[in-house]
Each structure stands twice: as C-alpha cells, then as structure tokens.
Amino acid sequence: MIEMQNITKYYDNFRALNNFNLKVEKGEILGLLGPNGAGKTTAMRILTCFLPASSGKASVAGFDIFDDSVEVRRRLGYLPETPPLYPEMSVNSYLNFVGEIRELPFGVRKQRIGYVCERIGLDAYRDRIINTLSKGYRQRVGLAQALLHNPEVLILDEPTVGLDPNQIIEIRNLIKDLAQDHTIILSTHILPEVSMTCGRVVIINEGEIAAVDSVKNLEKNATGRPTWKIILKAPESFDWQSIVNKAPDAQINDLVQADTSEFKLRLNKSEDFDDLFKVLTKENCVFREITPIKATLEDVFLKITHGEERKENA
Amino acid sequence: MKVLAIMKRELQSFFFSPIAYIVFAAFMTIVGYLFWIVLATSKMATLEPMLYNAAFILLLASPVLTMRLISEEKKSRTIELLLTSPISPAEIILGKFLACFVLYCVLIALTLQYPLFMWHYAPDLDWGPIISGYIGLLLLGAAFISVGVFASTLTENQIIAAMISFGSLVLFWILGWAKHAFENAFGQMISNLSVFDRYAEFLRGILDSGNVVFFAVFTLTWLFLATRALESDRWR
Structure with missing residues (x-):
C-alpha cells in the first residue's frame, strides 16, 4: 500500500532522513516511534506530498508521490501535529469546506460528515x-x-498528544477500529501507545531506521531470558545460598525490609521456576508478590538507540 | 468548484474578523468626506477627483485586506491541509484572489451612491467618464489585490506581507514620475508601468484597450508569481 525507497531528506545541510526504506501492507497499523526530532514528521510530510524528498522514491496505493501527487492526495487522510483548523468556523462548516476541497459531491459530503461526527463523538458539537x-x-x-x-x-x-487519559483510550480504540478499512501510519513518542495499537513498529533515530519488528518480538529481544520479581517473607534460618544454587542465574537484588526479601530472578527456561517455587515453599517462605518482568518499549528503545553509546562507554 | 470553496471560506473569515468592517468603515468615511469637500469647493458635477483620491485610499487599504490571505494559513499550519488535499496551488491562489476581489467589489459598489446623488441634482450628468472610471477602479483593484496575494505567499508574518505589498504598490504609483525626470524613451518606458497614469486615463473617460490589457496582464503576472511562490514552499 505504501512504499518508500531510499528516501533521503536534507534541510539545508541538516540530514533529517537517511536512506529511509519502508513498506506497509493494506490494513496494517504501523507505528513510527522515535524521540523528538528523529524524522517522524518529515517522513510523514514526504508521504503526504507536503514536502519533497531530496532523493529516493515513494508510492502510495500504487501512485508515485512525485508524478501522481494529486492521485496520492486523493487517497490520503492526514492529521498533522497541529490539527489544521480554522478557529472562526463551526465544526460543521469546517468539515463541509474540507469535503469540498476533497472533491466530495454534496450528498456524499453530508452523509460522510454525519457518519464521521457520530463515529468520533462530535455529534453534539457540530x-x-x-x-x-x-x-x-x-x-x-x-x-x-x-x-x-x-x-x-x-x-x-x-x-493522542494533549488528550486526557480517557480521551487517549477512546482515540486508540477508534484507531484500532479504523484499521479494518484503512491502512494507518501513526507516529508517537509515547511508548505504550504503539504497543496498544500498532501491529508493527519502526523505530527511527536520527533520521535512520533503527529497527522494524512486531511489538512482541521487540519486547522479547530486549529482555532476553524470562525474568521474575519475587517478594517473599522468609524464616530467619533461611539459607539464601540454596536458592542461588537451585537456580544458577538467580540474582538477589536487595533486601527490601528486615523480614521480606525482594529478588529478581533471571532463568534460562520458564520451567526452572517450578523447581525454585517448590524449594521456597518447602522452606516455609511466604510469597508476597510474584511478577513477571516484561521489557517495556522504553527498554527496547533505549537499547536500540543508545546501545552503541553504552558499548563505547563500557 | 474547489476554487469556489476556497473563496467562500475566505469570505466567511473576512467577516468573522473585524478587519473587513474596519476597512469598510474607514474607506466609506473618507470617500464620503472627499465627495462632499470636492463638491463644495468645485461646485462641478464631476466624480473624477473623488475617484482619483479613492484609488489612493485603496492603495492604503488593500494591503490590509490581502495580508492575511496566505500568511495566516502558514502561521496556523492550515496550509498543510490545503497542500495535502487534491487541490492545486493555482486553485488556492485564484480562490483567495476572488474572495478579496468580491469584497473589493462590494466596497466599490457602496460608493455608487455618490453618482446617484449627483444625478438626482444634475440630471444631465455625463455618465461616460463615471462608467469608465468605475471600470478603471475595478481593474486597479484587481491589480492591487494580485500584488497583495503575492506578498502574502512570501511570509507567515502578516505585517511583513502588508509592508511588501504597500511598498510595491507605492512604487508602481510613482513610476510615472520618471517621464518628467528623463524626457526620453527610457523615462517613457518606465512610466508605462505606472498603474496610476493608466488609471487616470480611465477617469478622463478614455477606455483604451491597451490599458485594459495592461491591467489584465499585470494582475495575471502577479497571480502567476504567487502560485509559483506557494509551490516553491513545497519544493524548497
């Protein structure tokens, strides 16, 4: 549906995008993730024909964004970072204007405005x-x-920028709903957002694609082996070393309180936990909390974008 | 259709902001005063001095009407909506121009009361120069607005846009003085570009096709430049 090949964009001497390659299939929700200034908006502006690329090719729905720019624009809906609104107009007359410049005939326009307002919850505000x-x-x-x-x-x-938590959830659900009949690219620097809405994520850093994968895979790669956080109350005679022996990779992070201990366990297989659990119950330990630790996209992101720096520092 | 949509929206927003009302009020006050003072001093049933001076007021007023046309779209980022819709820069520019021109025509139409007053008291009024004068005024307005539209595409700052169009319009007024400075072909060539010398001919009742063509070409040139300037935003 959408294809970008070797797109590079310079603003004067600043390189905002470098050799950007991207392919989005029909019905997919793709998340563009990156810190501010990474090139997310630039990539979107190039796709919407608002900005030209310095080099490279791109197409939307089979139409080249340079040669068939009008055809591309007919098939695109674009919400820029600042919604392009005319503050003095009413919602109704604004949408009517947008329908006119988007070539919707009168009858269709009316029907679509009604439908869209209802779907987005604007009915009372028209x-x-x-x-x-x-x-x-x-x-x-x-x-x-x-x-x-x-x-x-x-x-x-x-x-979802600038919305309150309830609205964010509403808009997210709406976006998921929309994916049934639209192909969607959305950008964000809010990490949970992509894991909740997007099937695939492209991580951009300094104008380059740092990673492309499904949210699940990215999470898996960032954590590596399964990890649990365990808080338990152990008898005083309890021998900490025996735990470590049982699970060679277990790490005892720190003692949280005098009578409870907090562990972070990293195991090779999930099954290893079963043995450990048996040992702990036999020793009369009382479990307060057992939580599997999943990598957040934050970890993924930090690992990918700062991975090299860390290696250098280490 | 899309041109009409742009024009309609632009006219709407003209009347939402106080700018249109203020320009109308100021213009009508001054023109009313001019009509009265000219009639009272000359005691002649002619509209030429009033129309000549009205053009000067319009030179001051038109940059105020045109300055926001594109600048504001750029500032409020609504330009992103327009340029990512299936609409060409030429259609945007034409729509904006027409909106401003319609407004201008309404403004000019309001001054038609003065020839009607005169006609009431002087039934043998010479309509020729008045009709050609109004034709000249419409052509002059189109020229003023096209310069303003161009200036507005250059910047997102309305004050700068107004200043650029005001400066250019004054320049095209005083170019005519060149023929007094150099009494040769060069002076004549420069002063041929003066919009006011040509406008003055309309006021004297001369409907010269050369002048009409000049205004048409002048307007289209600036609108073309505005279209290119808007496009170049995208390609810069």
Missing part, C-alpha cells in the same frame, strides 16, 4: 465554533477531517 472547543475536541475535529473522504491511507502525526 454547531460549535472551533475556537471554543477544548484541545481534545479539536484533535477530534482534526481526525474527522482526515477521515472525511474515507481515504485508503491514514497518516496520523501524534494523534
């Missing part, structure tokens, strides 16, 4: 002047604008 709307509702109007012409491809630049 006559409100955009200026009087809160940040969350403006973001919704921005999203409504991008969806209005039922585009094949949706490009959303930080769609």
Whole structure:
C-alpha cells in the first residue's frame, strides 16, 4: 500500500532522513516511534506530498508521490501535529469546506460528515465554533477531517498528544477500529501507545531506521531470558545460598525490609521456576508478590538507540 | 468548484474578523468626506477627483485586506491541509484572489451612491467618464489585490506581507514620475508601468484597450508569481 525507497531528506545541510526504506501492507497499523526530532514528521510530510524528498522514491496505493501527487492526495487522510483548523468556523462548516476541497459531491459530503461526527463523538458539537472547543475536541475535529473522504491511507502525526487519559483510550480504540478499512501510519513518542495499537513498529533515530519488528518480538529481544520479581517473607534460618544454587542465574537484588526479601530472578527456561517455587515453599517462605518482568518499549528503545553509546562507554 | 470553496471560506473569515468592517468603515468615511469637500469647493458635477483620491485610499487599504490571505494559513499550519488535499496551488491562489476581489467589489459598489446623488441634482450628468472610471477602479483593484496575494505567499508574518505589498504598490504609483525626470524613451518606458497614469486615463473617460490589457496582464503576472511562490514552499 505504501512504499518508500531510499528516501533521503536534507534541510539545508541538516540530514533529517537517511536512506529511509519502508513498506506497509493494506490494513496494517504501523507505528513510527522515535524521540523528538528523529524524522517522524518529515517522513510523514514526504508521504503526504507536503514536502519533497531530496532523493529516493515513494508510492502510495500504487501512485508515485512525485508524478501522481494529486492521485496520492486523493487517497490520503492526514492529521498533522497541529490539527489544521480554522478557529472562526463551526465544526460543521469546517468539515463541509474540507469535503469540498476533497472533491466530495454534496450528498456524499453530508452523509460522510454525519457518519464521521457520530463515529468520533462530535455529534453534539457540530454547531460549535472551533475556537471554543477544548484541545481534545479539536484533535477530534482534526481526525474527522482526515477521515472525511474515507481515504485508503491514514497518516496520523501524534494523534493522542494533549488528550486526557480517557480521551487517549477512546482515540486508540477508534484507531484500532479504523484499521479494518484503512491502512494507518501513526507516529508517537509515547511508548505504550504503539504497543496498544500498532501491529508493527519502526523505530527511527536520527533520521535512520533503527529497527522494524512486531511489538512482541521487540519486547522479547530486549529482555532476553524470562525474568521474575519475587517478594517473599522468609524464616530467619533461611539459607539464601540454596536458592542461588537451585537456580544458577538467580540474582538477589536487595533486601527490601528486615523480614521480606525482594529478588529478581533471571532463568534460562520458564520451567526452572517450578523447581525454585517448590524449594521456597518447602522452606516455609511466604510469597508476597510474584511478577513477571516484561521489557517495556522504553527498554527496547533505549537499547536500540543508545546501545552503541553504552558499548563505547563500557 | 474547489476554487469556489476556497473563496467562500475566505469570505466567511473576512467577516468573522473585524478587519473587513474596519476597512469598510474607514474607506466609506473618507470617500464620503472627499465627495462632499470636492463638491463644495468645485461646485462641478464631476466624480473624477473623488475617484482619483479613492484609488489612493485603496492603495492604503488593500494591503490590509490581502495580508492575511496566505500568511495566516502558514502561521496556523492550515496550509498543510490545503497542500495535502487534491487541490492545486493555482486553485488556492485564484480562490483567495476572488474572495478579496468580491469584497473589493462590494466596497466599490457602496460608493455608487455618490453618482446617484449627483444625478438626482444634475440630471444631465455625463455618465461616460463615471462608467469608465468605475471600470478603471475595478481593474486597479484587481491589480492591487494580485500584488497583495503575492506578498502574502512570501511570509507567515502578516505585517511583513502588508509592508511588501504597500511598498510595491507605492512604487508602481510613482513610476510615472520618471517621464518628467528623463524626457526620453527610457523615462517613457518606465512610466508605462505606472498603474496610476493608466488609471487616470480611465477617469478622463478614455477606455483604451491597451490599458485594459495592461491591467489584465499585470494582475495575471502577479497571480502567476504567487502560485509559483506557494509551490516553491513545497519544493524548497
């Protein structure tokens, strides 16, 4: 559906994107993840024909973004970082305007505005002047604008930024829903967001692709072996060394309180935990907490983007 | 259709901001005063002095009307919506130009009351120069607005856009003085570019096709440059 080949973009002498390659299949939600200034917005602007690439090729729905720019734009819905709203207009007249420049005939326009407003929860706000709307509702109007012409491809630049937690969940669910009939690229620097919505993640750092994978795989690679955090109350006679012997990789991190101990256990196989569990119960230990430790995307991200630096420092 | 959509939205926002009302009020006050003072001093049933001075007021007012056209879209980032929609820069520029021109026509139409007043008291009024004067005023307005649209594509700062168009318009006014400075072909060539010398001919009742073509070409040139400037934003 979307393809970028060797896209490079310079702003004067600053290289914002370097040899960017990307392929997105139909119906996929792809997350672009990276720190501020990594090149997420630049990549999106190039795809939406707002900015030209310095070199490289890209196509959307089979149309080249340079040669068939109009065809590409017909098939795209784009929500920029700042929703492109006219503050003096009402939601209704704004969406009507967007429908007009997106070539929707009158009847279809009316029907789509009704449908989109209902879907995004703007129904009660259709006559409100955009200026009087809160940040969350403006973001919704921005999203409504991008969806209005039922585009094949949706490009959303930080769609949940500035929303409150409830709204974030609503918008996320909406995006997941939309993936049924749209191909979606969204960018974010909020890590849980990608793990909740995206099937595949592209991690960008300094204009280059640092990693492309599914969220699950990335998490697995970052943690390596299964790890548990255990808090338990052990009898005083308890021999700490026996645990270590039982599980050679177990690490006793620190004693949290006088009568409870907190461990971080790293094992080769999940099954190793069964033996350990038996030993601990036999020794009359009382479990307070057993938590499997999963890598967050934060870990993944840090590992990928700062991995090399760390090696150098070490 | 898309041109009309841009035009409609632009007109809407003109009347949402106080700018249009303030320009209208200031212009009508000054033109009303001009009409009265010229009539009271000359006691002649002619509209030429009023229309000539009205053009000067419009030179001051039109940059205020045009300055926000593209600048504001850039500043509020709504330009991203326009440029990622299936609409060409030429359509955007044309829509913006037409919106401003419609506004200008309304403004000019409001001054038609003065020839009607005059006609009431002087039934044998010479309509020729008045009609050609108004035709000239419309062409002049189109020229002013096209310069303003171009200036507005250059920057996201409205004040800078207004200053650029104001400076250019004043320059095109005073170019005519060159023919007094150099009484040769060179002076004549420069002063041929002066919009005001040509406008003055309309006021005297001369409807010269050369002048009409000049204004048309002048307007289209600036609109073309504006389109290229808007496109170049994308390709820079």
